[in-house]
Amino acid sequence: MDSREQLDIAALRGRINQALSTFIEADNHYLTEIGQELEPVAKALRGFLLDSGKRFRPLFAVAGFLGTGSHISDEFYSALSSVELIHVCALIHDDVMDASDTRRGAPSIHKHFERLHEEEKLSGSAAQFGIASAILLGDLALVWSAKMLHESKIPASNLVASLPIFDEMEVELMAGQYLDIYEQALASESIERSLKVARYKSGKYSIERPLHFGAALANKNPESFYPIYSAYGLPLGEAFQLRDDLLGVFGDSATTGKPAGDDLREGKRTVLMAMTHERATAAQRETIKSLFGRADLDSVGVETLRSIIVDTGASDHLETLISSLFEESVTAIDNSLIDPAAQTMLVQMATIATKRNS
Amino acid sequence: MDSREQLDIAALRGRINQALSTFIEADNHYLTEIGQELEPVAKALRGFLLDSGKRFRPLFAVAGFLGTGSHISDEFYSALSSVELIHVCALIHDDVMDASDTRRGAPSIHKHFERLHEEEKLSGSAAQFGIASAILLGDLALVWSAKMLHESKIPASNLVASLPIFDEMEVELMAGQYLDIYEQALASESIERSLKVARYKSGKYSIERPLHFGAALANKNPESFYPIYSAYGLPLGEAFQLRDDLLGVFGDSATTGKPAGDDLREGKRTVLMAMTHERATAAQRETIKSLFGRADLDSVGVETLRSIIVDTGASDHLETLISSLFEESVTAIDNSLIDPAAQTMLVQMATIATKRNS
Numbered sequence: 001m002d003s004r005e006q007l008d009i010a011a012l013r014g015r016i017n018q019a020l021s022t023f024i025e026a027d028n029h030y031l032t033e034i035g036q037e038l039e040p041v042a043k044a045l046r047g048f049l050l051d052s053g054k055r056f057r058p059l060f061a062v063a064g065f066l067g068t069g070s071h072i073s074d075e076f077y078s079a080l081s082s083v084e085l086i087h088v089c090a091l092i093h094d095d096v097m098d099a100s101d102t103r104r105g106a107p108s109i110h111k112h113f114e115r116l117h118e119e120e121k122l123s124g125s126a127a128q129f130g131i132a133s134a135i136l137l138g139d140l141a142l143v144w145s146a147k148m149l150h151e152s153k154i155p156a157s158n159l160v161a162s163l164p165i166f167d168e169m170e171v172e173l174m175a176g177q178y179l180d181i182y183e184q185a186l187a188s189e190s191i192e193r194s195l196k197v198a199r200y201k202s203g204k205y206s207i208e209r210p211l212h213f214g215a216a217l218a219n220k221n222p223e224s225f226y227p228i229y230s231a232y233g234l235p236l237g238e239a240f241q242l243r244d245d246l247l248g249v250f251g252d253s254a255t256t257g258k259p260a261g262d263d264l265r266e267g268k269r270t271v272l273m274a275m276t277h278e279r280a281t282a283a284q285r286e287t288i289k290s291l292f293g294r295a296d297l298d299s300v301g302v303e304t305l306r307s308i309i310v311d312t313g314a315s316d317h318l319e320t321l322i323s324s325l326f327e328e329s330v331t332a333i334d335n336s337l338i339d340p341a342a343q344t345m346l347v348q349m350a351t352i353a354t355k356r357n358s
Numbered sequence: 359m360d361s362r363e364q365l366d367i368a369a370l371r372g373r374i375n376q377a378l379s380t381f382i383e384a385d386n387h388y389l390t391e392i393g394q395e396l397e398p399v400a401k402a403l404r405g406f407l408l409d410s411g412k413r414f415r416p417l418f419a420v421a422g423f424l425g426t427g428s429h430i431s432d433e434f435y436s437a438l439s440s441v442e443l444i445h446v447c448a449l450i451h452d453d454v455m456d457a458s459d460t461r462r463g464a465p466s467i468h469k470h471f472e473r474l475h476e477e478e479k480l481s482g483s484a485a486q487f488g489i490a491s492a493i494l495l496g497d498l499a500l501v502w503s504a505k506m507l508h509e510s511k512i513p514a515s516n517l518v519a520s521l522p523i524f525d526e527m528e529v530e531l532m533a534g535q536y537l538d539i540y541e542q543a544l545a546s547e548s549i550e551r552s553l554k555v556a557r558y559k560s561g562k563y564s565i566e567r568p569l570h571f572g573a574a575l576a577n578k579n580p581e582s583f584y585p586i587y588s589a590y591g592l593p594l595g596e597a598f599q600l601r602d603d604l605l606g607v608f609g610d611s612a613t614t615g616k617p618a619g620d621d622l623r624e625g626k627r628t629v630l631m632a633m634t635h636e637r638a639t640a641a642q643r644e645t646i647k648s649l650f651g652r653a654d655l656d657s658v659g660v661e662t663l664r665s666i667i668v669d670t671g672a673s674d675h676l677e678t679l680i681s682s683l684f685e686e687s688v689t690a691i692d693n694s695l696i697d698p699a700a701q702t703m704l705v706q707m708a709t710i711a712t713k714r715n716s
Contacts, residue, residue, distance in 0.1 A: 031529075034558065037540050038533055041536055093494075097493055123545040129539065132539045136451075140529065140532040142497060160518070167505040171501055174494050174498040175396055179396070181487065181490045185480035185487050186480060187480075187481040200393075
């Protein structure tokens with residue numbers, strides 16, 4: 001691969017998809033050899049992993065690796081792509097925790113297995129079977145992420161060097177998820193608290209840690225790359241999460257795969273909502289209180305809340321914040337230690353992460 | 359440690375507890391540094407891990423290691439004990455999947471967090487918060503198991519040699535759990551199918567794989583030990599699960615920490631129930647049908663079902679089967695390749711696993 005090809009994000013995504021596909025075919029085969037009853041598990045995980053996905057985390061891992069000036073072999077593509085399976089676990093379990101019935105426009109995993117229970121006319125509660133299946137499929141995805149890394153056939157010294165970062169990434173993800181559900185349950189309107197959740201949930205886990213993981217896997221003096229990647233990754237991770245906040249309210253369901261205004265119906269405590277609350281008039285706060293978090297919120301209600309968010313200036317302020325975090329992050333990566341082709345890729349990635357519509 | 363000490367199972371359990379305690383203190387510290395909000399997570403996991411537990415899986419891993427004639431340093435105790443955290447994940451998630459409110463006589467993790475939600479008067483559904491917390495705590499335990507192994511400071515060659523078995527153990531656990539919930543939902547009365555679940559759920563995961571894992575960690579020609587450990591571990595694992603079946607029906611709640619006859623109330627499809635069904639008269643089948651799986655089953659109902667199980671001879675037959683599996687397993691371990699002290703330990707372990715009352 002020449003350095004021109006390294007900058008082609010679509011081509012890199014293709015290599016990542018190839019690695020994931022090779023892994024899951026082999027492991028699905030292993031599963032169904034244990035028992036044909038596991039066929040639906042294998043099929044559902046394969047579909048969830050391969051049917052879509054932006055591959056942000058593996059792409060950042062790839063960039064972190066390339067930034068050290070190292071060349072990526074097939075073995076390293078396998079190792080770097082393994083982080084996507086952590087994300088599969090997070091999404092499957094997240095949908096159970098939020099009781100979300102759809103994901104990317106299709107039934108979420110627990111809903112899918114609930115239907116399978118109904119179709120096969122099995123006994124017991126279909127909903128409970130759906131939840132139990134989704135817990136196990138998420139667990140399996142988590143186990144597979146480590147397995148894919150472990151068996152990637154990279155040199156032992158590179159593997160061993162990457163394990164501490166890999167583990168920390170996972171611990172921080174689970175910690176961030178707990179902070180998130182606790183924050184939702186506190187029903188807090190604190191901007192500071194929401195930003196902390198954003199930092200752990202997305203900042204560290206989605207961008208900073210995958211970059212560190214890539215550098216650790218390359219294992220060429222990784223410590224010198226960590227602070228640069230943190231200076232790029234943490235602001236970008238926050239911007240990424242803030243973009244999510246905006247998409248959760250203003251996103252088009254055709255591109256997000258979620259019902260329009262889903263976060264409003266769910267009553268999700270985001271930085272956007274905390275900022276809106278801070279800027280709202282007493283009358284606007286009353287309206288928010290009566291509509292926000294109502295499961296039966298209709299399109300008129302969604303529009304009313306959207307207008308308040310726009311009128312307070314919260315959404316504009318968030319856009320400004322995203323732009324300034326984007327600038328902070330691309331400035332940090334302009335560092336002569338980072339391979340120039342990887343620098344270009346990381347600027348492209350920063351653009352994709354903050355200017356996406358899904 | 360001299361070879362006499364190696365045979366003292368209580369002392370070995372003490373070393374395992376020490377390793378687990380050292381790990382969890384350090385990692386809890388790391389968690390609460392992320393945020394004080396994580397204090398309940400840290401505390402609950404610590405309590406769940408350290409307050410009780412028979413440490414079967416780490417003990418088998420220790421035996422598998424010692425069987426190869428190797429000496430166990432502190433670092434290897436850490437690596438070998440890591441399998442207990444997989445079990446913590448399995449139990450926490452199992453209780454969510456079964457909607458079991460108690461574990462070892464105390465509230466299960468999801469119930470514990472449901473109460474915390476109520477006590478702190480948080481917003482949203484307390485039950486949903488409990489489930490979400492338990493999913494995350496189980497995930498964290500799974501991540502910690504790998505982390506404890508990875509950071510045990512054993513030589514890289516031993517670590518790398520152990521990873522394939524470690525991963526397979528986890529995949530087989532999740533596969534076995536799915537087979538179990540699917541089996542329950544099928545409401546099957548097949549002895550063959552129940553035995554297959556028992557084989558994956560307990561046979562491989564609780565005994566055979568921990569033994570293999572120990573041999574892989576020792577990394578002294580592990581392949582020559584695997585078949586011997588399988589010949590010992592698979593029958594013993596089945597016997598272990600069959601003992602569980604009997605305890606689930608006849609166990610004393612004071613020692614099991616579960617309500618008496620819990621499996622009968624839950625309608626659990628076990629080998630014991632499949633055998634009872636096969637041997638029952640038409641009248642007995644009718645009685646089973648009307649009582650088995652009733653959540654409101656009282657002590658009279660429990661006694662009625664117990665009598666049928668005894669009268670059909672199913673429980674006696676299971677005792678005979680357990681004895682013969684026990685014999686098969688201790689015969690297999692009588693092999694000159696296995697260190698004599700470890701052989702003695704494995705016979706003791708087989709006795710504990712099949713003759714326990716909790």
